[in-house]
Amino acid sequence: MKIEAHEVERRVETFKAAVQEAGLKLTHQRLEVFRELASSADHPDAHGIYDSVKHRLPTVSLDTVYRTLRTLSDLGLINMLGTAGESIRFDANTRKHHHFVCVNCGLVRDFENEELSALQVQEDLVGFGRVLETQIEVRGICNDCRNKS
Amino acid sequence: MKIEAHEVERRVETFKAAVQEAGLKLTHQRLEVFRELASSADHPDAHGIYDSVKHRLPTVSLDTVYRTLRTLSDLGLINMLGTAGESIRFDANTRKHHHFVCVNCGLVRDFENEELSALQVQEDLVGFGRVLETQIEVRGICNDCRNKS
DNA sequence: CTCCTAATTAAGAATCATTCTGATTTAGGG
DNA sequence: CCCTAAATCAGAATGATTCTTAATTAGGAG
Numbered sequence: 001m002k003i004e005a006h007e008v009e010r011r012v013e014t015f016k017a018a019v020q021e022a023g024l025k026l027t028h029q030r031l032e033v034f035r036e037l038a039s040s041a042d043h044p045d046a047h048g049i050y051d052s053v054k055h056r057l058p059t060v061s062l063d064t065v066y067r068t069l070r071t072l073s074d075l076g077l078i079n080m081l082g083t084a085g086e087s088i089r090f091d092a093n094t095r096k097h098h099h100f101v102c103v104n105c106g107l108v109r110d111f112e113n114e115e116l117s118a119l120q121v122q123e124d125l126v127g128f129g130r131v132l133e134t135q136i137e138v139r140g141i142c143n144d145c146r147n148k149s
Numbered sequence: 150m151k152i153e154a155h156e157v158e159r160r161v162e163t164f165k166a167a168v169q170e171a172g173l174k175l176t177h178q179r180l181e182v183f184r185e186l187a188s189s190a191d192h193p194d195a196h197g198i199y200d201s202v203k204h205r206l207p208t209v210s211l212d213t214v215y216r217t218l219r220t221l222s223d224l225g226l227i228n229m230l231g232t233a234g235e236s237i238r239f240d241a242n243t244r245k246h247h248h249f250v251c252v253n254c255g256l257v258r259d260f261e262n263e264e265l266s267a268l269q270v271q272e273d274l275v276g277f278g279r280v281l282e283t284q285i286e287v288r289g290i291c292n293d294c295r296n297k298s
Numbered sequence: 299c300t301c302c303t304a305a306t307t308a309a310g311a312a313t314c315a316t317t318c319t320g321a322t323t324t325a326g327g328g
Numbered sequence: 329c330c331c332t333a334a335a336t337c338a339g340a341a342t343g344a345t346t347c348t349t350a351a352t353t354a355g356g357a358g
Contacts, residue, residue: 025355082233100277109277128249128258129291142278
């Protein structure tokens with residue numbers, strides 16, 4: 001599943017500006033890794049991104065993909081997600097959103113919802129620490145897995 | 150941080166019944182691994198449980214702890230949690246609850262809240278699949294980390 | 299346009315969590 | 329009291345991720 005072209009471009013522009021801002025070089029590798037991630041809605045892992053990017057940059061190394069993803073994550077341009085025990089999945093969507101997770105195959109999809117995003121939980125958690133953000137994780141069975149069984 | 154004694158016993162009794170029910174043996178190792186998990190509120194990983202259990206069962210192996218945790222997870226007596234890239238953390242709390250996660254040190258604490266648990270998200274997700282459950286993840290900085298900085 | 303330097307590459311090794319092997323011993327519970 | 333599942337031990341295998349070192353490439357400031 002692909003993200004719409006104009007949204008991809010919006011993300012890429014934000015990315016370019018942030019890389020310049022941080023004083024880093026805008027290399028082909030960084031651009032292609034980011035563009036690949038910004039174009040896909042299914043949160044690939046490092047290997048998946050590597051396989052896709054290799055079509056356009058045949059000499060890219062898996063190591064560079066890992067290094068680039070870590071760099072972008074440190075800059076806050078992408079987020080890491082996924083459950084412990086699996087490989088790390090990446091997400092170029094930095095807008096406030098929530099996740100649908102298939103408990104069977106691990107598929108993750110973003111969704112936005114104003115009401116959910118407006119949720120305030122601070123009051124109940126004074127004992128644990130300061131609250132920064134609240135995210136909803138909806139678990140279920142995705143359509144593909146439903147059709148298979 | 151410890152769970153109250155009567156809650157631990159409640160969990161242990163549920164555990165004993167379920168192990169019998171499944172036709173598995175109630176070994177010391179299984180009991181001690183489960184009791185350790187049921188007593189701690191901070192969701193230890195396999196190594197942490199191993200270290201604690203070793204005090205009471207000096208000959209237990211890390212392998213047995215891993216195997217036991219997987220068995221209990223398959224039975225639905227415990228849950229696995231944690232972010233990709235870290236080790237798997239375990240949770241003996243099978244009641245409906247939510248998580249507070251410290252983005253700095255990774256601490257996870259459970260909390261219950263009727264209003265949050267009553268949240269219904271089905272309508273918004275028809276396109277992705279069937280919804281089974283909704284869990285809230287609150288991210289922030291825990292008290293310990295706040296005091297250190 | 300040129301040059302400095304950061305980034306990439308290659309090939310390999312290291313680390314860490316986790317699972318598996320296979321042979322041997324232990325102990326739960328009918 | 330025995331049968332058999334489970335545990336143990338030691339070690340090895342796996343897979344994701346990170347690091348090493350040395351040589352090459354290329355971004356972008358001047």
